[in-house]
Amino acid sequence: MTQAPLAALQDVSVRYGAFQALRGVSLHVAPGEIVGLVGESGSGKTTAVRALMGLVPISEGRATFEGRDITHLAGGARRDLWRRMQMVFQDPGASLSPRMSLADIIAEPLRAHGVPKAGAMLRARELLSQVGLPADAADRPPTALSGGQRQRVAIARALALEPVLVVADEPMSALDVSVKAQIAALFLRLRASTGVSFVIVSHDLALMSQIADRIVVMRNGQVVEEGPARDVIAAPRDAYTRELRDACLDPVKVVATRALERAAS
């Protein structure tokens, strides 16, 4: 790691009653970095990012953000933090009020932080174009939007307060393949244009290998492997990572393997 981490978990454990969701998890994201947090159901990946955001009580270890210990931050200070880090969920549909225009939805966090209406609406329109939605969408309600467009709105809203970190929990898993690729391209473009860091939670190791700089693999509440995306795919050190990689059905690789098998038999 060449620079100080923007956000990090150090040996973090999280318990829900008797159930231990995280056991000694350490992970970090550097400024401008895209980290892919990969695991199957029950691996603890969602709990890990919730701990990173300060959304679950940490029973052991510590969470830091911009060099500051945020493990046990109180209400007001935590809310200030959430201006700097934002979250995007799998299906943003539920969080988009059908009675508001897209511009209102995106401007809402700005208004809540005291930005005057005119300025907030202007910024909302900028954000819409930044995430690839047409300018005339601003006055429309979110009801007519496709899944991919809703996800663009949620991303625009997350970016409204100019956060340094956006955490996205399975942001592409409910989308059609072609739309998934559009949103993946959008994450890369936004990182390039704004320098924002992303932590993207996904069960899709292949997709993460295409857009993340670094991949963290989790299983049973623990990190089993972590490293540059290329290395994790090309030479996984952990047996489970290898299993996960081999379960990725890259069509080109699948067909090539099949042809080799046929030639051998």
Add this chain to the structure above:
Amino acid sequence: MSGLTIEGLQVSAPGVTLVDGIDLSIAPGKVLGLVGESGSGKSLSLLSIPRLLPTGCQISGGSVRLNGQDLTGASERELRALRGGEIGVIFQDPFKSLNPVRRVGDLIAESARRHRGLSASAARQEAIDALAAVGVPDPERRARAFPHQLSGGQRQRALIAMALINQPSLLLADEPTTALDPTVQVQILDLIRAAAQRAGVIFVTHDLGAAAYLCDEIAVMYAGRIVEWAPTASLIAAPQHPYTAALLACTPRLDGVRPRAIAGNPTSPQDRPVGCAFRPRCERAVSACIGPPMLLAHGEGLAACFRPGPGLAA
């Protein structure tokens, strides 16, 4: 003739043709993939075979023949005998397909009794054997479990056991692995592949990777029509239709190549333009593309394109 033959199948809802004249055939022992995004009509095409279409949708043209029998003209009684008998069906969400208040073993046994008149004890034993055959550990105990007591992967296995209990000649699988973890998905695909030793299988998926892994042939659907149908290896290595090539370019890969997005959203059948439905999003579109698209031989398969060829392949 054995196997399934679909000719000119149309499925409509009031005011819109959702599946617009598709031709397909599948022989026993083969797996055909039906691949497409939302609104492509892949699931409706599959569901029209055992006539399990959602309310409001109906077959409005064409024919579906299984082992020589025309299913579009079959009575509801004949269809009930076929479903779960000659035709096995697996859906995406096994929780919705398994009666939650019945024990898993009873559900499977009941199907054997209804279709083949087996005795209760013979059917029970078959159910346990069927669960063992699909890799459910401790099948005698699991047969007594209720669906919610099984993991997602085990529920899907139980559903496959139920679909196969009467040795169908046709197995229909609608996104059976979409909700599963990647490592479990591969196991379930292997099970379906094993089932294809006896039956013809149609596997509906949005995932070209899963289709490439499982299928002998793949038909790609877009806005209610088949745009390309070819043996798997050639469809992936040399896609002829620009939509197939574009779909391949945005499917996650392991070689570090970035996904290449297709501009715009999938075309819904309601907004299907004149001519080729992919035309508005196609990099290769020319004025000829407003003509009627027809599936013609290109490469090793069929493609409905005026400018076919692997030009866009990644």
